[in-house]
Amino acid sequence: MDFSFTDEQKMLRDNIVKFAQRELCEGAMERDRSQTFSPELWRRCADIGIQGLPVPEEYGGSGFDPLSCSIGLEALGYGCRDGGLVFSLCAHLLACVVPLWSHGSAEQKRRYLPGLCDGSLIGMHALTEPGSGSDSFSMRTRAEKESDGWRINGTKTFISNAPVGDLALVFALTDAKKGFYGGVTAFIVPAKTPGFSVGNKFEKMGLRTSPVGDVVFQDMRVPDNAVVGGVGGGSSVFATAMDWERILLVASHVGVIERLMETSLAYARTRSQFGQAIGKFQAVAHKIADMKTQLEAARLLTYRSAWRLENNRSASLDASITKLFVSETLVKVALDTVQIHGGYGFIAEFEVERALRDAVGSTIYSGTSEMQRNIIARWLGL
Numbered sequence: 001m002d003f004s005f006t007d008e009q010k011m012l013r014d015n016i017v018k019f020a021q022r023e024l025c026e027g028a029m030e031r032d033r034s035q036t037f038s039p040e041l042w043r044r045c046a047d048i049g050i051q052g053l054p055v056p057e058e059y060g061g062s063g064f065d066p067l068s069c070s071i072g073l074e075a076l077g078y079g080c081r082d083g084g085l086v087f088s089l090c091a092h093l094l095a096c097v098v099p100l101w102s103h104g105s106a107e108q109k110r111r112y113l114p115g116l117c118d119g120s121l122i123g124m125h126a127l128t129e130p131g132s133g134s135d136s137f138s139m140r141t142r143a144e145k146e147s148d149g150w151r152i153n154g155t156k157t158f159i160s161n162a163p164v165g166d167l168a169l170v171f172a173l174t175d176a177k178k179g180f181y182g183g184v185t186a187f188i189v190p191a192k193t194p195g196f197s198v199g200n201k202f203e204k205m206g207l208r209t210s211p212v213g214d215v216v217f218q219d220m221r222v223p224d225n226a227v228v229g230g231v232g233g234g235s236s237v238f239a240t241a242m243d244w245e246r247i248l249l250v251a252s253h254v255g256v257i258e259r260l261m262e263t264s265l266a267y268a269r270t271r272s273q274f275g276q277a278i279g280k281f282q283a284v285a286h287k288i289a290d291m292k293t294q295l296e297a298a299r300l301l302t303y304r305s306a307w308r309l310e311n312n313r314s315a316s317l318d319a320s321i322t323k324l325f326v327s328e329t330l331v332k333v334a335l336d337t338v339q340i341h342g343g344y345g346f347i348a349e350f351e352v353e354r355a356l357r358d359a360v361g362s363t364i365y366s367g368t369s370e371m372q373r374n375i376i377a378r379w380l381g382l
Helices: 007-023 028-034 039-047 066-079 083-103 106-118 234-270 282-311 316-346 352-363 369-379
Strands: 123-126 142-146 149-160 167-173 184-190 196-201 212-222
Touching: 007 039, 007 066, 028 352, 039 083, 066 083, 066 234, 066 282, 083 106, 083 123, 083 149, 083 167, 083 184, 083 234, 083 352, 106 167, 123 149, 149 167, 149 184, 167 212, 167 234, 184 212, 184 234, 234 282, 234 316, 234 352, 282 316, 316 352, 316 369
Parallel strands: 123 167
Antiparallel strands: 142 149, 142 167, 149 212, 167 184, 196 212
C-alpha cells in the first residue's frame, strides 16, 4: 500500500485546511460557551462538499474513495478548531449518509441524498437507547407491521444532531425472536413525520457546539418504502455505519493530534523557564517526541483501514483497532498539551483546555474503548 498523495488528494487536503482555517474557526470559543450550533457554517461546509465526500456525483456528492475521504476529514480536523462542528459533520456523513448510500433503494437515494449532500438536510443515526448503550441486543424500540407500512414506538438517546436534524436513520426491532441479527430493521424517517419528536437536549462536557438529544417515537407510522436494506437487515446497515465511522471519524482526530503537536512544539520553543526554552528540558521534549510518534502511527493505521474499506471484504477488525488506538492517542496528546502549557493550558482563552474536553468523548462514542477491545478479542478467537 502506497499512501503517497495524488495531485487530487493534495488539492483536497490543501483546500479543506485553508477553508476551515479561514471560515470555521472564528467565534468557536463563544459558540462553545453558549453551546450553539451554526447552520451558516454547516451550509458553508456543504458548499465545498464535506457532507457528500464519498457519494457519487449523480446524487450530489464528490465521489471520493474512502482513503481520499479520510484525507479530507483529517484536513478538516486539523484546520477547524470547532470540534463540535466537525463531530456533527462526521455523524451526519458517516452514520446517516454512507449507510443510506450503501444500502438504500434507488428511490431513497434519489429522494434524500441530494439534500443530505447540499446541506439542506441534516442527518441523524438513531440506535442508542436509554437502557441499551453498548448492548444493542437489548433494543426496546419496536416496529410493528401494518397493512400499509409500519408503526414504530420507542425512545432513542444521545442522538447527535437530534435537536437540529431533518432526517433520521432509525433502528427498530421487527422480530424479537431473531434478535439483533435478522430481527432489527433500519428505516429512513423525516423528522416532520407525525409521532416523531425530539426530547431533552443535553449539556455536555465537550463537543458543545454539536447538539445531542433524545428522539421519541409515539405511534409513528412509516410506509414500506422507508425500510433501508430490507426487513431484518438492520445489522448490516449498522455495521456499514460503524466501519466508516470508526475509521473516518478518527481521521478527523488525526488532524487534531497534528494541530496539538504543532501547538505544543511552538510553545515549547518560545516559553522560557530557568533561562532556557522549556523544549530543552527532557521532560517536555519527550512528550512532544511521543506525540510525533503517535501521530505517525495513528495516521498510517487510519489510512490503511480506510484503504481496506474499499479493497477488503470486511474492515470491521481494522475499524475497531483504529478507533481504539486513535481515540486513546487523542486523549493522551490533548492531556499532554495541557500539561506542557502549564497554567495557561488550564485557561479557556488558550483553547487548549477545550481540545481536551472535546477529546474525552472520543473513547466513548462509536463504541467505547472497552467495546473495541472486546471486538478485537473476539476476532482473535478469545
